[in-house]
Amino acid sequence: WVDKLNVQRNNIIIIANSKFSKRVIDDAYHVNSIVVHPGVDTKKYESNIIVKKNQVVSIGAINKLKRHDFYIEVVASIPKDIRPTLVLIGNVCDNNYLEFLVSKSKRLSVNLKVFLNISEKKKIRKLHESKVFLFAPVSEPFGIVVEEAVAAGLPVIGYKYGGGYVEVLNNKIGKVVDVLNPAVWANQLMLILNNNDEIAKYSLRNTEYAKKNLNTDIMNEKILAIIQKHI
Numbered sequence: 001w002v003d004k005l006n007v008q009r010n011n012i013i014i015i016a017n018s019k020f021s022k023r024v025i026d027d028a029y030h031v032n033s034i035v036v037h038p039g040v041d042t043k044k045y046e047s048n049i050i051v052k053k054n055q056v057v058s059i060g061a062i063n064k065l066k067r068h069d070f071y072i073e074v075v076a077s078i079p080k081d082i083r084p085t086l087v088l089i090g091n092v093c094d095n096n097y098l099e100f101l102v103s104k105s106k107r108l109s110v111n112l113k114v115f116l117n118i119s120e121k122k123k124i125r126k127l128h129e130s131k132v133f134l135f136a137p138v139s140e141p142f143g144i145v146v147e148e149a150v151a152a153g154l155p156v157i158g159y160k161y162g163g164g165y166v167e168v169l170n171n172k173i174g175k176v177v178d179v180l181n182p183a184v185w186a187n188q189l190m191l192i193l194n195n196n197d198e199i200a201k202y203s204l205r206n207t208e209y210a211k212k213n214l215n216t217d218i219m220n221e222k223i224l225a226i227i228q229k230h231i
C-alpha cells in the first residue's frame with residue numbers, strides 16, 4: 001500500500017534490480033521502471049591460494065523456495081566414487097525444511113554440510129574451497145549470491161527460469177540449464193568436477209568477468225547518472 005502511494009507521485013523514478021523484477025513492478029504499479037543490476041565489491045572475493053575440495057555450494061535462506069532438496073537429488077545422481085559434498089550456506093532457516101534436507105541427504109547418501117549465520121570471511125572461504133555453485137530458486141528477484149560466486153571464480157550452474165540472476169549469466173562463466181532434471185544437472189556438474197584445467201579456466205575467466213561487469217562501481221555510476229539526469 002505504501003509502495004503504491006509512493007509510485008503515484010509525479011515524475012517518480014523507480015529502479016528495479018533486474019528485468020525479471022521490472023516486469024512484476026511495472027505490471028503491479030503501471031509504471032516504467034529502470035533496470036540497474038546490483039553489484040558486489042569484487043576485491044573482497046579475490047582469492048588467496050586455497051585448495052579446492054570435492055564440494056559444491058549454494059547460498060541462500062534455508063527454505064523450500066531455494067530448492068535445496070533439488071541440489072541433493074543432483075548430487076545423488078553422481079557416482080559415489082566421485083560424488084561431491086554439498087555445502088549449503090544460509091541465514092534465515094526453516095527448521096522443518098532443514099530436517100527434511102538432512103533426512104533426504106542421508107537416504108540418498110549425500111554428504112550434506114549446512115552453515116548458518118557464518119561470517120562474510122568464512123562464507124567467502126567456503127566459496128573458494130568449492131568447485132561449482134548451484135542455483136535454482138523459485139522466482140528470485142535477482143540473487144546477488146550468484147555475483148559473489150562468479151567474483152570468487154566459481155562456475156555457476158543455474159536454472160534458466162529461476163529469476164533475474166540469469167541476466168548476468170552466460171555459458172562462458174557457467175551453465176544455464178532450462179530443465180529441473182537432476183540427471184541433466186549432474187551431467188553438467190560432472191563435466192567440471194574432475195577437470196582441474198577447466199576449473200582453473202573458469203576461475204580466471206569468471207573473476208575477470210566480475211571485475212568488468214559485476215562490480216559495485218558500475219551499479220553506482222548507473223544510479224548516479226539516473227539521479228543527475230532528473231535533478
